[in-house]
Structures are given as structure tokens and as C-alpha cells.
Amino acid sequence: MNSVGVSFHKQRCFSSTSTLSSSLPWISPLQFLNANSQKLDPPPETSNIFTESQRKPKFISHETAINLIKRERDPQRALEIFNKVSKQKGFSHNSATYGTILHKLALSKKFQAIDSILRQMTYEACRFHEGIFLNLMKHFSKFSLHDRVLEMFHAIQPIVREKPSLKAISTCLNLLIESNQVDLARDFLLNSRKSFRLRPNTCIFNILVKHHCKNGDLESAFEVVKEMKKSRVSFPNLITYSTLMGGLCESGRLKEAMELFEEMISKDQILPDVLTYNILINGFCCRGKVEQARKIMEFMKNNGCSPNLFNYSALMNGLCKEERWDEAKEIFVEMKSVGLKPDTIGYTTLINCLCRAARVDEAMELLKEMKEKECQADVVTLNILLGGLCRQGRFEDALQMLEKLPYEGVYLNKASYRIVLNSLCQKDEMEKATKLLGLMLDRGFFPHYATSNELLIRLCKAGMVDDAVTTLFGLAETGFKPEPHCWEFLTELNFKERKFLSVFELLDELVIIESGHRSFS
Secondary structure, X not given: OHHHHHHHHHHHHHHOOHHHHHHOOOOOHHHHHHHHHOOOOOOOOOHHHHHHHHOOOOOOOHHHHHHHHHHOOOHHHHHHHHHHHHOOOOOOOOHHHHHHHHHHHHHOOOHHHHHXXXXXXXXXXXXXXXXXXXXXXXXXXXXXXXXHHHHHHHOHHHHHOOOOOHHHHHHHHHHHHHOXXXXXXXXXXXXXXXXXXXXXXXXXXXXXXXXXXXXXXXHHHHHHHHHHHHOOOOXXXXXXXXXXXXXXHHOOOHHHHHHHHHHHHHOOOOOOOHHHHHHHHHHHHHOOOHHHHHHHHHHHHHOOOOOOHHHHHHHHHHHHHOOOHHHHHHHHHHHHHOOOOOOXXXXXXXXXXXXXXXXXXXXXXXXXXXXXXXOOOOHHHHHHHHHHHHHOOOHHHHHHHHHHHHHHOOOOOHHHHHHHHHHHHHOOOHHHHHHHHHHHHHOOOOOOHHHHHHXXXXXXXXXXXXHHHHHHHHHHOOOOOOOHHHHHHHHHHHHHOOOHHHHHXXXXXXXXXXXXXXXXX
């Protein structure tokens, strides 16, 4: 009450201040009444606003809750949303909302929160889908938490209230095998046979076949296939045969791979797809059997299976390895003629062929074509071109690419700069090398240690001692410590040219670098 009184008293004093009242013109009561008798503007319509604020919060549906949780970047805030919507009258979380929050928490490695949510799920009346647990198993496998993968599998039955499906079993087995947890996988498989009376299907057997092929144990892989053929529910399929053929090609057993291919078609009546053909084409090309690879592709076309980009790229790569550049280009042209749009890998394969054949201008034309076709060249493509230009001594073109490409939004890595710098050093283009080094350091890229030492020595041998000293100081700022013979060479040349100040500066730099290394170690 006191504060109100004080406030009110102050207002009265302010309104009756003599200086203010004396300065205002006198208005008669009549004029005052007439002025106020005019129709006033209606008050703002605040009633609707007030009503809106008094309304109850809008009910958040399951779909809206899922979208809110997905959009929230902070996992703690996402969890708060999850908890808040559950307090709404008439709202109960379902399998979809639980799955969404668990996925969000798993992405952020919030494992304790996941455990709390899982405990909460055991008391829920809604029906859960095992897909929630398959997703969690994949997350835990990615973080190398293999025991947790098994925990998620065993949580399916008590929470979903159904036995795990064959899909769940095969997913868990595959994750363990892919992570090379062979002992865990074996125990898991044996336990599944006892607990769930598991009869392995084709998918489960294929996981085992893949494991043996990956480890080069083809005999064990074929033993698994024999077991598969004994059962009606697990007969070998296209994936089984393709995996076996891939293992045989990797081991150089190409003849056996072709025999298995023929057996698959003639005996088991299983038709190959583009992936199966690609395994064979790539296998033969890698072993220098390009003609056989071409015959496989012809067989493929004649039997109604159209080659894809990977098939053509594999064949082009094989032809490049044998330095059959023109034939590789013909394959590329054929690929475009059948309506296939070359991707970055396809273009890069041919660009590599042309650069190795010293046909860099044609390779550069392909780079322009990529841009026109809106096919983004990656750093591998560009590094191949930079190497091709340098091998032909076209350093100005290479340097121009390094200078301009980053401004066009193209990513270059340290290898891009090192390719050109190494070539410049080898060709004694020292002025260009020092300029490029400056560009590299400005952009945060450092040369290779051996190249840095070589650059300093070559600068000295070229009579560019001052440049060598400047270069050394620039490299030293990055933590570079030259080799002892490089130091000796630099100081000796400076003494010969009677540049004593440079010698003392070099010695000071050596002391600074040495003390820095000691304190760091």
C-alpha cells in the first residue's frame, strides 16, 4: 500500500507543477466539454485476443509430437517434448512416438535415457513393433557396443510380447558377423536354435556364406551351401551364388566362378542380375582378362539384361589398365548412346585413362562436359587432372586450377596442392613452387615433410638463398623442423655469401623450434 501511495503522490505533484501549468494556454470549461463531446475512436478490439489467451492449449497429436521430436536438435529438449505431451489428458504414447524418441537419443549416445525409456515401455499397454529394437541394435553396433546389440534383441520378447522374427535374428547375426564378433555370433545362433526352435532360412545362411568368403575360407562357405540344399526353407538364391562368385574372383579362381555361374543358371534355374554380372566383369578385369569380361557383357546383353553404369565403368577400368585407351573411350560413348547418364565415377574413369595416355586436352573437355551436364567433379577427378597437367609440364594450367576452383565452390584437399608442388620441385620450377607454397599456407594446407626439405635445398642450389630463408620462416610457423643436413646447407650458403644476419636469424629460429619441441614433448 505504501508503494501505491508514493506513486500516486508523485503523480499529483507532477501534474500540479507551477512551471508546467503556467505555460499551458487557458481553456474554458465550455470549450473543454465541447472538445470532449466529440465522438471518440472506438477502443481496440482486445476481447478476441483476451479470449484467445484464455483458451486451453491446443492438443498435440501423435503425428505432431513425432514431427516436433524429429525437428528438435537438442536431445534433452526432445525428451522434454516427449514427456510434456504425455501429460495431456487423453494422450498415451504409441509405438511410433517411442520409436522416434529412442532413435533421437541413440543418435546422441544418450544410453541412460534409452534405458529409462525402455523400462517405461514395459509398463505400457500399447503394442510395440520390433522395428524399434532392430534400429537400436544398428545404433549400438555402430558404436561397437556388441553386448548391447544382444540386449536389444533379448528385449524384444518382454516388450513386444512376441518372439523375435527371423528378420530380427538375421539382423542381429549380421551385425555381429559384420563387426567380426564371431564368438558372440556363434553363441547367439546356438542359443536361438534352442530358445526359439530356429530353423535357419536362406537369409541367415547367406550371412554365414558372406562371412566365410570375406575371410577367404571358401571351403567352409561351400559347406554352408551344402547344408542349405538339404533344407526346403533355405535353398541357395541369387545372393548366395553372387557371394560365392565374388569370393572365387577375389581368390583368382575365375574358372570356378564361371562354372558356378553356369550351374546356377542351368541346374537351379536362377537368372543373374546386373550385380552378379558386375562381380564377374570386375573380377576378370582385375585379373587382366578383359576379353573374357567383354564376352560376359555381350552374353549379358543377349540374354535381356541391360548393363548399368557400374558394368560399363568396370569394363572401362579394365581396358585402361591394359592401356587400351581408345577402346575405353568407345565403351564410354556406347554407355551414353544407350541412354545411360554417366556419373562422377564413369567420367573419372575415362579422365584417368586419357591423362595416363597423355591426352589431357580430351580429359579437360570431359571436365567441361561434366559441368554442362551438372555432374559434380569430386576431388579425385580434379587430382587426376592436376597430375596429368603436371606430367605434361603444363604448370600454368595446374596453378590456375588451384587458384580458381575454390572460388567456384569446388573442394580441394592437401593432395591437390602437393601433387603440383612435388612436380614443380622435381622440374626445378622454384619460383612457381614458392608462390604455390604461399598459397598453400594461406589456405591452411601444408606440404609433405620430405617435400619441404627438398624445396629448401633446391632453392639454395638455384641461388635463391633469400627465398629459402623466407620459406623456412614461413614453414617454421607451422611447426616444421628441417632435417639437420638441410640446416647445415642453409647456414653454409649464407656464410659463403657473407649474409651473417641471416645466419643468426636461422640459428635463433632453430633455438625457438627446438625449445618448442621440447616443451611440447
